[in-house]
Amino acid sequence: MQYPDYSDYTIKWATLPWEVEQAHALRRRVFCDEQGLFAGDDADATDGHARTLVALGNHGGWHQQVVGTVRIHREGPADENLWYGSRLAVDPAFRTQGQLGSTLIKLAVSSAHALGCQTFMATVQIQNEPLFKRLNWRTHDYRDIQGLKHAVMQADLAAYPPCFTPTSGFVLKARKQHIHEHFWPGLLDAEQAQPLAQSANLNLARVPGELKTAV
Secondary structure, eight states, X not given: OOOOOOSEEEEEXXXXXHHHHHHHHHHIIIIIIISOSSSSOOOOGGGGTOEEEEEEEEETTEEEEEEEEEEEEEEETTEEEXXXXXXXXXXXXXXXXXXXXXXXXXXXXXXXXXXXXXXXXXXXXXXXXXXXXXXXXXXXXXXXXXXXXEEEXXXXXXXXXXXXXXXXXXXXXXXXXXXXXXXXXXXXXXOOTTTXXXXXXXXXXXXXXXXXXXX
């Protein structure tokens, strides 16, 4: 099956209604249809105050389609310097593109850092712990979530310099091959992370060498 041959990808904060709408639609496809983590819709109260980030496929400089997303949010008024990421998802058709998931995480942490974040946390499925360690995260603890072992991890903010232009974000050059061959089920399955009622931390599911989907 062939998929759009985009020239590049922009990873940025969502700023337009269609970007947010497509991000939520992608989350439903990944977390409800593909992973079966939620029935019908994965939306929760956190969406009311979280910031949505998107990875956009581009043609000639024009944004065409949301192919990845993640959201970030503060823990709450008790500690505004503590941030979480959740609902990380990459469209199955673009998971072999490489770097989309990791760049979403880069912007998530770096843009939160620019807003005063002093601690950025994620709850990661155990098979992805080595990957996050390579991305300069460290493990604090382990816990079972929905019957799966997870690592409670924290990003090293020194590896994520503040990004003060998140609405512009980062641009990745596209790889030429976009053939759907073999994709792992997603990643981030968020738990109300302490703050999120059902999912507020990054729960990364199975991913070969590169982040794919998450809650």
